Amino acid sequence: MxxxxxxxxxxxxxxxxxxxxxxxxxxxxxxxxxxxxxxxxxxxxxxxxxxxxxxxxxxxxxxxxxxxxxxxxxxxxxxxxxxxxxxxxxxxxDGLTLDTTPALSPTEAAAVFDDLAQSGRRMTEPRLLVLPAREGVDTDRLVYEARVFTGARLMAYFIDATSGEVVWSYDDLKTQQPRLPCQQCTVGDGLGVKSDRKKLSVTTVGGAFLAHDRLRPADVFTFDLRGDWVRTLAVLDGGAQLFDADLAADADNDWLDGASVDAHVGMGWTYDYLFDRFGRQGLNAENVRMISLVHPIDRSDVFTAPPELVGIFHLNAFYCGVCGPDGVGLAVFGEGLPPNVLLGGRRVGYFSGALDVVAHELAHAVTDFTSALIPLDESGALNEAFSDIIGVEVEHYAEPFFRDGAGVADYLLGEDVIEPGGIRSLPNPQQFGDPDHYSLRFLGLNDNGGIHTNSLIATHAYYLAIEGGTNRVSGLSVTGVGATNREQMEQVFFRAFTNFLTPLSTFSDARAATIQAARDLYGVGSTPEAVVIQAWNAVGVL
Amino acid sequence: MSRLVITIRTARRLLLGALALFAAPTLLGDVAFAQGRPTERITARIDGGWRPAARTFVGTTTFEAFSELGNFEADYEIRQGVVIDGGISFLLWRNLAVGLDVSSYSSINPARLNTELPHPFFFDLPRTSSGVAGGLRREELGVHLRALWVTQFNDWLVVSFSGGPSLINARQDLVSAVRHREVGFPFGDVLFEGHSQTTQSENALGVNAGIDVDAYVLHRIPGLSGIETMRQVGLGVLFRYVSGSADLQVGDSPISVDLGGLQVTTGIRFRF
Incomplete structure (x- = not known):
């Protein structure tokens, strides 16, 4: 080429x-x-x-x-x-020579996926694909692909279109934090949750008030699963439908359930951010409805629920792109831990209580509808990085809307859920053991190739591009556009990630794409372009 | 807050009117001025006229919308208006008389409305709108007790100076609520659609002072000269200033609203 x-x-x-x-x-x-x-x-x-x-x-x-x-x-x-x-x-x-006539019919492939689902559920119809050779896949293969929800994972399975054997797979559940190798090292976690006043756009039906926002162009729904994790699982795998009776509700419109309030408000503010900053009409630019589930499990179940459910329903938040009505995605916000249960000495609150977490999960939907960055390896790290950037920026955008001392904007992720500290730091990735330079990237298999930890390489560059500073490893300094000009970097990164990146993009692609975006928006030789180049250089992405 | 406004044009009109009234007898040939006691004990009059001054006052009303307090400020303008005035006076002793007048003033006025309307999604991020509420009526019915010093310069020119307390009943239409239409997402703007109003009535005590210049010259007009009773009928102009204030509940708080003002009326006079 x-x-x-x-x-x-x-x-x-x-x-x-x-x-x-x-x-x-x-x-x-x-x-x-x-x-x-x-x-x-x-x-x-x-x-x-x-x-x-x-x-x-x-x-x-x-x-x-x-x-x-x-x-x-x-x-x-x-x-x-x-x-x-x-x-x-x-x-x-290049050079694909594969015969594309499958031996298995779609129906036969579906049966294979159904077997893989076991007690779970196949979420999508089998799709015939050419899977080029990659790590773990020795040669180009004709495959069927489908998503299977297994209870704690949303697996993307690729089966050989002839033999039906599993050729490749990855977990497609976009979580707020990595699934941890053991319960003890979970970093999970954090009215709303902080007793701060917020306004909710709700719907009144039959004298009750329901968390269904109809004022925004996209319908925003917050469903309260009332701690019934069996039903939550059924909803996620499509075995149970959501009804109005499942919506978070209040009798007198004075909402006291912080988890519901923050999820509902956070989704609305994220919609507002995308609209105000980028003129975007919701997650798919066509005002697709937005759904979140809160109280997916009861806090007291932490001692009795299967460990994998504790990992996703207590200590995590995630976005499932094929779940929910119409199969166009929903976000689930974990329940946290009982107040008297600490995780590594830290409290874990309701995950919807952190606006950056809410925005982070919804940003996965934006990615799904745009670049569709595959949540694996470098593309997965970029997927997570984009969500963290949106999470941080929605927090900055919404800071004036908070009251009662809540919602102080920063560059930490999840600091309002897992207290004290949070789970990721853009200024200082090392604070949570994440790499602040490309040379330190995680190369193992855990967490889909370290997508959460490696995301800090990109988000640290993003931080440096705004605030300036010197990278600890390279010693290279970045001028930064300054916090007052932060919107320049928001525009640059959003443009690059939503318009230029593709499913398999790498860090180098992100570098080139953001430089292109800076040139598009601010001109060749502009300060934002120079800053973007400096930032990527500083974190070792060339 | 209130203010009294008399325009230069209005003042000039008043002055010219007064001069014309004094000039009329001159043109009729009798220029002899001799100060003296009034020859008649009772004088009655019926006037129509104008209140040239404009006033303003402001009221702020707080309301709840979208779980937050909003407010609108109504800047009321009380415009010039028509005055109907009548009264009677009795000579008590020498030049001293007492009188009782009744005056009625009404005008249709606007109020300029500036609203801060809470945002449906965010605290402390109000939207603003402006609009005008029209058709707000102000009515004042005054009863003026007067002590008069009456001077008759000759057989046709009588000037009296008066002053005394006034009892004023004021009725004022006030804006009680504003109506808006949401433009839609992102709810940055609202459209002012109209208002609701209420009427308040209040009694107030005030004071009045005035000068009444009367000319009994109708009998000198050709065609009327043969009618003897025309000697008892004259024309007059009354300059009166009424000062008073009423405590109206304008919006959230009681506001002292100025009443009265300068009024100039002219009409027919009868003396007995």
Missing amino acids: GQYAVAQTLPGGRTMRVGSQDELSLLREADATVEALRREGSLLVRKRSIDPQLADRTHERLVQVHRGVPVFGAELTRQADQGATVSIFGTLY
Whole structure:
């Protein structure tokens, strides 16, 4: 694919990463290649959208197909200015020769997935894909893919389309924090929860007040599962439906359940943030409804519930992209621990009590509807990083809306849930043992390849780009645009992550994409562009 | 807060009117001025006129919306208005008389409304709107007890100076609520749609002072000169200032609202 095609860590994968930082000839060559592939039917336009940030700009997402079958993770984003291509980012695979006639029918594949689900439930219909060779997958394979909810995990399974054997899998449950290897080292956790007054947009039905926000263009629902974890599991795997009777409710409209209040308000404020900052109409830009579940389990169940349920329903929050009515996603906010039970000496409160956690989970939905960064390895770390950035920024955005001393904005994640401290620190990743430099990235298999811990490499760069500072490892300094100009970095990163990144993007892609975004928004040679470059250099992403 | 406003144009009109009244007899040929006691004991009059001054007062009303307090400030303007005035006086001793007048003033006025309306999602982030509430009526019915010093300069020109207490009944339409329409998400703006109003009535004591210039010259007008009773009928102009205030509950708090003001009326006079 020419010199713009740079080999990355994915075997056989070719990353296109050309933009206004490159020579025009490279861009034209890349564009011609894309056009050629599109004409021959190897690239299909998945989505076209108008740029909400810049006039006359449009964005395309093109997916690679091999003999009519989509290639897993192979996707390009192409930005155009009045029809002229400005940038192309994404990953394609060369040299695919695979026969795409499956031996298994979709029905037979579904039976295999159903077996894998065991007591759980298959959440999606089998989808025929070409799975290119990658770590753990020795050669290109024709596979069926489906999501299976197993109770504590949302597994993406890839089975051979001929033999039905499991070729590859990963956990697709986007959690607030990593699933921990043991209960003792859980860092879980944190009116609302802090007795601070908030306004809720609710609906009154038959004299009762229900947590259904109909004032915002997207319906926002907060369901209270009242500690019934059996029912929670049934709701998640689609075995039980949600009704109005499940909505968090109040008799006199003076809401006292902090977990419900903060979940409901936090979702609304996240919607407002996306709209105010980026003109985005909700999670999918088309005002898809937003749903959260609170009280998925009773706090007292912490001593009796299966350990994996404690991990996700007590000590975590997560976003399930295929759960809920219509299968377009919902967020679940953990219950925390009883007040007299500490975790590593720290209290674990209701997870919805932390606005950054709420926004973090909803940002996973934004990712699902845009870049679809696969929650694995570097793309997974970027997925988590984007959610942390949105979490932090919604907290800053909403700081003036808080009362009674709550909602102090900072660069910590989950500090209002797991007290004292939180779970991640963007200024000082080392505080929680996370890497602050690319050279220190986690290379093991835990946590889908350390996606939560490695996310700090990107979010630390983001922090430095705003506040400035010196990276501990590299010793490189970043000027920073300053807190008063933080919106510049918000715009740059949001643009890059939602418009330019693709499912298999790497840290280097994120670097190139954010530089491109800075140039788009503020011009070549602008201060934001220089700051972005400095920040990535400082954390060792080149 | 209230203020008294007399425009230069209005003052000039008043002055010209007074001069014209004095000039009329001159034009009729009798210029002899001799100060003296009034020849008649009873004088009655019926006037119509104008209150040229404008006043303002402000009231702030607090209300609850979206679990938070909002407020609107109503800036009332009391405009110039029509005055109907009548009275009777009795000569007691030499130049001293007592009189009792009744005056009625009414005007239709606007109030400018500035509202801070709470946001449905956020505390302490009110939206603002402006609007005008029209059709607010102010009525004042005054009963003025007067002591008069009456001077008759000649057989047709009588000038009296008066003063005394006034009892004023004031009725004022007040804005009790404002109505808005939400534009929609993100609820940054609201549209003012209208208001509701209530009427308050209050009695107040005040004082009055005035000058009444009467000219009994109708009998000199051709066509009326043969009518003897025309000697008892005249024309007059009354400048009167009434000062008073009423405590109205305007919005959240009682406000001392100024009543009265300068009024200029002219009309017919009868003396017996």
